[in-house]
Amino acid sequence: MIHADDIKLIDKELKKFPDNQKQSAVISALRIVQTRHGWLSKEHISDIAHYLGMPEIAVMEVATFYNMFNLEPKGKYQITVCTNISCMLRNSDEIVQHLEKKLGISFGEVSKDKKFSLKEGECMGACGSAPLCLINNHTMHEYLTTEKIDQLLASLK
Amino acid sequence: MVKQIDIIKPSKIFPNQDLVCLRTMVHDDPGSIDTYLKIGGYEQLKQILKKKTKPEAILAELKTSGLRGRGGAGFPTAIKWSFMSRDYDGMKYLVCNSDEGEPGTFKDRDILRYNPHQLIEGMLIAAYVMGTRVGYNYIHGEIWREYELFEKALDEARDHGFLGENILGSDFSFDLFAVHGYGAYICGEETALIESIEGKKGQPRYKPPFPATYGIYGKPTNVNNTETFASVPWILEHGGQAFQDLGVENSGGVKLFSVSGHVEKPGNYEIKMGTPFSELLNMAGGIWHRRKLKAVIPGGPSTAVVPAALIENATMDYDGLQKIGSSLGAGSVIIMDDSTCMVSALKRLSYFFYEESCGQCTPCREGTGWVYRVIKRIVDGKGTREDLELLTDVSKKISGRTICALGDAAATPVLSFIKHFRPEFEYFIQHGHSMVNTK
Ligand SMILES: Cc1cc2nc3c(=O)[nH]c(=O)nc-3n(C[C@H](O)[C@H](O)[C@H](O)COP(=O)(O)O)c2cc1C
Ligand code: SF4
Ligand code: FES
Numbered sequence: 001m002i003h004a005d006d007i008k009l010i011d012k013e014l015k016k017f018p019d020n021q022k023q024s025a026v027i028s029a030l031r032i033v034q035t036r037h038g039w040l041s042k043e044h045i046s047d048i049a050h051y052l053g054m055p056e057i058a059v060m061e062v063a064t065f066y067n068m069f070n071l072e073p074k075g076k077y078q079i080t081v082c083t084n085i086s087c088m089l090r091n092s093d094e095i096v097q098h099l100e101k102k103l104g105i106s107f108g109e110v111s112k113d114k115k116f117s118l119k120e121g122e123c124m125g126a127c128g129s130a131p132l133c134l135i136n137n138h139t140m141h142e143y144l145t146t147e148k149i150d151q152l153l154a155s156l157k
Numbered sequence: 158m159v160k161q162i163d164i165i166k167p168s169k170i171f172p173n174q175d176l177v178c179l180r181t182m183v184h185d186d187p188g189s190i191d192t193y194l195k196i197g198g199y200e201q202l203k204q205i206l207k208k209k210t211k212p213e214a215i216l217a218e219l220k221t222s223g224l225r226g227r228g229g230a231g232f233p234t235a236i237k238w239s240f241m242s243r244d245y246d247g248m249k250y251l252v253c254n255s256d257e258g259e260p261g262t263f264k265d266r267d268i269l270r271y272n273p274h275q276l277i278e279g280m281l282i283a284a285y286v287m288g289t290r291v292g293y294n295y296i297h298g299e300i301w302r303e304y305e306l307f308e309k310a311l312d313e314a315r316d317h318g319f320l321g322e323n324i325l326g327s328d329f330s331f332d333l334f335a336v337h338g339y340g341a342y343i344c345g346e347e348t349a350l351i352e353s354i355e356g357k358k359g360q361p362r363y364k365p366p367f368p369a370t371y372g373i374y375g376k377p378t379n380v381n382n383t384e385t386f387a388s389v390p391w392i393l394e395h396g397g398q399a400f401q402d403l404g405v406e407n408s409g410g411v412k413l414f415s416v417s418g419h420v421e422k423p424g425n426y427e428i429k430m431g432t433p434f435s436e437l438l439n440m441a442g443g444i445w446h447r448r449k450l451k452a453v454i455p456g457g458p459s460t461a462v463v464p465a466a467l468i469e470n471a472t473m474d475y476d477g478l479q480k481i482g483s484s485l486g487a488g489s490v491i492i493m494d495d496s497t498c499m500v501s502a503l504k505r506l507s508y509f510f511y512e513e514s515c516g517q518c519t520p521c522r523e524g525t526g527w528v529y530r531v532i533k534r535i536v537d538g539k540g541t542r543e544d545l546e547l548l549t550d551v552s553k554k555i556s557g558r559t560i561c562a563l564g565d566a567a568a569t570p571v572l573s574f575i576k577h578f579r580p581e582f583e584y585f586i587q588h589g590h591s592m593v594n595t596k
Pocket of ligand 1: 225226227228229230231232237254255256257258259342343344345346347348380381382383385386561562563566
């Protein structure tokens, strides 16, 4: 079941499109549900398909195509670090190594206490403030240094 | 109801710019509607509605301005707008492409957060000219705060009567909505973006038909970049000629250059077209840690890399960069100093194109994977002498054989890196490690 608050949010998205084009809200719907649960289970996909009147496979296709959707459980805080060229030139590798060392996990892994997961990101369109990372797809932290990473990790309860 | 979000203040404003799209940045609370109104914002829209200006007159002004699409292809905006038939009386759509995700590109983000209303006014004028009733601004999924800020700006505009039915009491109606991607670079390609708005995988369509005849839900659709739209109100306020005069022949106006990588002050610089590269580099504080310039990708990875010697005397405009074998692209200037290993840099770019290929066309899907594996092999110290020919050959076979331009974009770095830095690749293959002492 989709949470009542999320239904409200999805309905708000639906208003942006013609009545017979509910499918247009699928990316938003997936984002809204994932924001609450941290990932998208088979049930979530099927609930969304049902709500938008789409075949499940069509929702699944979208969920697998777009990289920011998680199709398996992640840590409470998923940290995505951009390693693309502009960030790489500003030593994003150091940030990645520091995170890996502190969290004891590599890209694609979840920490034992399920608190953190690490993900390699592509360009986030913010390369002027490299190196940078995104927490749970929503909060960007820019001009990162290893000290800032320490502070950031300490602030994530 | 306008949602409360913290005021966004630029941390620094670089001097010596000619601010058009980012002209609100010198004010407090640059992104608010009050600031935009204070500097004469929405005045062009008001005048057009009051005087019932003929769309042809607006197109003529745009043509004089020399404005070319800022999303990368540089197509003249006035011509693109004239492709949308005004006689077609069914539904038509307007789309703003704020999906910037080509490495090194981060200019549209600053428009969204520091001057969203100029973008909205630009889209309103475009809607008026082309007769579109509904518009979408498709925003890169990773810049969530900017998405929220833009939604707030839309609410403000609606509260002021600039969006919706019968705008300012006229018979012109237009509504505009924010939508977002969620981690797929290919959705920046306009037909993939349209598919994405329809709620599908972002796979580019065959062209023709072009969006102007077959776009969102099969309806005529015009797609422009954020910076393109945001330039329009300024052009109408000051006249097309004034915009053209800021730039040079074939490259009218100013352009936002996103400068990233090895400079002291990475950031966006809105400067006159035709500005010497050396001046831009100076504005950006010169090379990081006073090292030496090695190479520049002047327009994002889909444009050819050029060695320092070639770009040092070049000017930043369409023709100036073409002359040195590259192009302006989206104005994404990636600076590499002499500590950069070109082989590793190319490896990262190749991985990007491989990862982001949508997989529809065999040459792109297979070619990008192949290229990445070969470069990785070289970086892993297992390259062979034939690898450079293989890379060149595979890349040439991707180029020109695909549905969208990502194929060509993927080939460009490979061909240009090897062309200009061949000895570095040969050294890596021969010795199994980089020629450059990386830090
Ligand atoms: C792979 C690929 C990615 C693209 N990404 C963007 C983008 O992020 N933003 C953009 O405005 N145009 C992008 N484009 C260009 C668009 O297809 C389109 O030409 C542009 O949005 C048109 O606007 P303009 O005429 O104002 O430049 C991309 C093209 C390709 C092939
Ligand atoms: S060229 Fe590549 S990205 Fe473009 S449509 Fe073909 S497979 Fe997809
Ligand atoms: S390259 Fe990292 S944000 Fe663009």
